[in-house]
Amino acid sequence: MPSRPAANAAALVPIFGDQLSLNLPSLRAADRSLDIVVMAEVAEETTYVRHHRKKIVFILSAMRHFAEELRIAGWRVHYVRLDDPENGGSFTSEVARAARATGARRILVTEPGEWRVLKMIESWREALALPVEILPDDRFIASAKEFAAWAGERKSLRMEFFYREMRRKTCLLMDGDKPEGGKWNFDAENRKPAKADLFIPKPLKFSPDRLTKDVIELVRARFPDTFGDLDPFWFGVTRADAERQLQHFLDTGLQSFGDFQDAMLLEEPFLYHSLLSPLLNAGLLDALDICRRVEAAYKAGRVPLNAAEGFIRQIIGWREYVRGIYWLKMPEYAQRNALNHTRPLPGFYWTGDTEMACLRAAIGQTRREAYAHHIQRLMVTGNFALLAGLDPHQLHEWYLAVYADAFEWVELPNTIGMSQFADGGLLASKPYA
Ligand code: FAD
Numbered sequence: 001m002p003s004r005p006a007a008n009a010a011a012l013v014p015i016f017g018d019q020l021s022l023n024l025p026s027l028r029a030a031d032r033s034l035d036i037v038v039m040a041e042v043a044e045e046t047t048y049v050r051h052h053r054k055k056i057v058f059i060l061s062a063m064r065h066f067a068e069e070l071r072i073a074g075w076r077v078h079y080v081r082l083d084d085p086e087n088g089g090s091f092t093s094e095v096a097r098a099a100r101a102t103g104a105r106r107i108l109v110t111e112p113g114e115w116r117v118l119k120m121i122e123s124w125r126e127a128l129a130l131p132v133e134i135l136p137d138d139r140f141i142a143s144a145k146e147f148a149a150w151a152g153e154r155k156s157l158r159m160e161f162f163y164r165e166m167r168r169k170t171c172l173l174m175d176g177d178k179p180e181g182g183k184w185n186f187d188a189e190n191r192k193p194a195k196a197d198l199f200i201p202k203p204l205k206f207s208p209d210r211l212t213k214d215v216i217e218l219v220r221a222r223f224p225d226t227f228g229d230l231d232p233f234w235f236g237v238t239r240a241d242a243e244r245q246l247q248h249f250l251d252t253g254l255q256s257f258g259d260f261q262d263a264m265l266l267e268e269p270f271l272y273h274s275l276l277s278p279l280l281n282a283g284l285l286d287a288l289d290i291c292r293r294v295e296a297a298y299k300a301g302r303v304p305l306n307a308a309e310g311f312i313r314q315i316i317g318w319r320e321y322v323r324g325i326y327w328l329k330m331p332e333y334a335q336r337n338a339l340n341h342t343r344p345l346p347g348f349y350w351t352g353d354t355e356m357a358c359l360r361a362a363i364g365q366t367r368r369e370a371y372a373h374h375i376q377r378l379m380v381t382g383n384f385a386l387l388a389g390l391d392p393h394q395l396h397e398w399y400l401a402v403y404a405d406a407f408e409w410v411e412l413p414n415t416i417g418m419s420q421f422a423d424g425g426l427l428a429s430k431p432y433a
């Protein structure tokens with residue numbers, strides 16, 4: 001190892017495609033007059049599963065917009081595009097190249113969302129012969145350490161009890177030390193069937209700007225045969241878009257979110273769902289801020305308690321809980337197959353070409369939108385896989401590929417645990433089939 005660089009030696013600050021937050025710990029710790037942010041579009045990340053083309057456009061366009069935001073805020077950004085002829089194709093090659101180009105002598109990074117990438121970063125100490133400081137990602141409500149302490153020696157890790165801890169910790173929907181409305185969970189009120197004559201709000205759609213159009217053409221040229229329609233592309237890709245999406249949901253969808261949370265209706269891909277997951281997971285929204293605004297809508301009398309509680313539970317309950325399981329149990333969790341299911345994933349998961357109507361609808365929509373709501377994922381594509389005995393690992397790679405919000409820390413426990421019971425009941429109390 002080289003001698004330790006001076007504390008004021010310039011640092012490289014790598015930022016990955018799901019770390020697009022201005023308050024990222026590594027940005028807070030860095031010095032914008034000295035340190036250099038590195039962002040890289042790399043072949044390894046765009047191909048480690050067969051990502052939906054809209055997912056690739058979303059991430060790369062959001063990265064390019066975020067780099068602009070950082071530059072405007074006074075940061076020096078070393079940005080590598082996918083079609084840069086010198087691009088070596090991996091985070092490691094691009095951080096090494098940036099270190100050579102800038103003379104930076106240390107690396108300051110926020111812990112990544114995936115175990116695979118964490119191992120890669122840890123290898124940089126030796127591979128790049130530079131000191132690497134990895135900061136905990138505090139954009140979550142519970143740290144991995146806190147979750148491990150909660151899990152302790154418990155035999156079963158039920159979300160409901162963890163969720164209550166998170167309600168106490170955040171004081172969301174609390175009346176002193178009691179839950180607002182006298183109950184922790186209003187799920188029993190959240191199972192109304194949707195009827196075709198319901199008024200369902202339309203999602204907010206954003207027109208691609210020049211940056212996004214460039215990325216669409218890059219992805220069209222580079223991934224001509226990959227899964228998923230490219231057009232029309234209407235996702236939000238900036239913090240301002242994300243804010244508008246959130247406000248639109250608060251104004252139109254939240255009111256009925258609880259009632260129809262578990263509903264499915266043909267030709268209605270979005271119902272009262274928020275469509276916030278890609279924006280939130282990429283870092284363009286903050287989980288606690290969303291929940292506080294949902295709580296404020298309830299307190300102002302604009303939405304009922306079952307809607308506010310149901311929504312907040314998804315974020316401070318399920319979302320935090322699956323992340324806790326991921327970091328507690330990786331890497332062995334990814335290999336679990338408690339029911340010994342080995343049937344290969346049928347081709348129709350990629351084509352939608354099947355006579356089974358619900359699967360055809362859910363997969364067709366997935367191809368078009370890179371989105372399916374929770375019940376389609378759990379009860380249609382997930383439950384079929386469980387009944388048919390599909391290999392959970394192949395299914396995991398499918399879910400990780402086809403949804404714009406899919407990152408392994410959140411996708412894997414939902415697939416292996418909640419949907420397939422492949423973890424033998426660590427996460428779910430019983431199989432859904
Ligand atoms: P809404 O219905 O509006 O819910 C609000 C928010 O709650 C979501 O944006 C999300 O952040 C959070 N949330 C809700 N349910 C869950 C859950 N079970 N786990 C974690 N967060 C949750 N979610 C992902 O973000 N990425 C994934 O890769 C992913 N893969 C999944 C795979 C399977 C097999 C299943 C059953 C579920 C998966 N989910 C995943 C959870 C859930 O389906 C999506 O979060 C949700 O459909 C996103 O759409 P929305 O933003 O409109 O959600």
Ligand code: DLZ
Pocket residue numbers: 015016017018019040041042043045046047051055056059060112113114115117118407
């Ligand atoms: C999903 C994705 C894709 C498709 N491409 C990139 C990329 O080119 N550069 C990047 O920084 N991130 C990308 N991502 C998101 C990463 O896969 C994700 O940030 C890490 O896996 C999290 O550990």
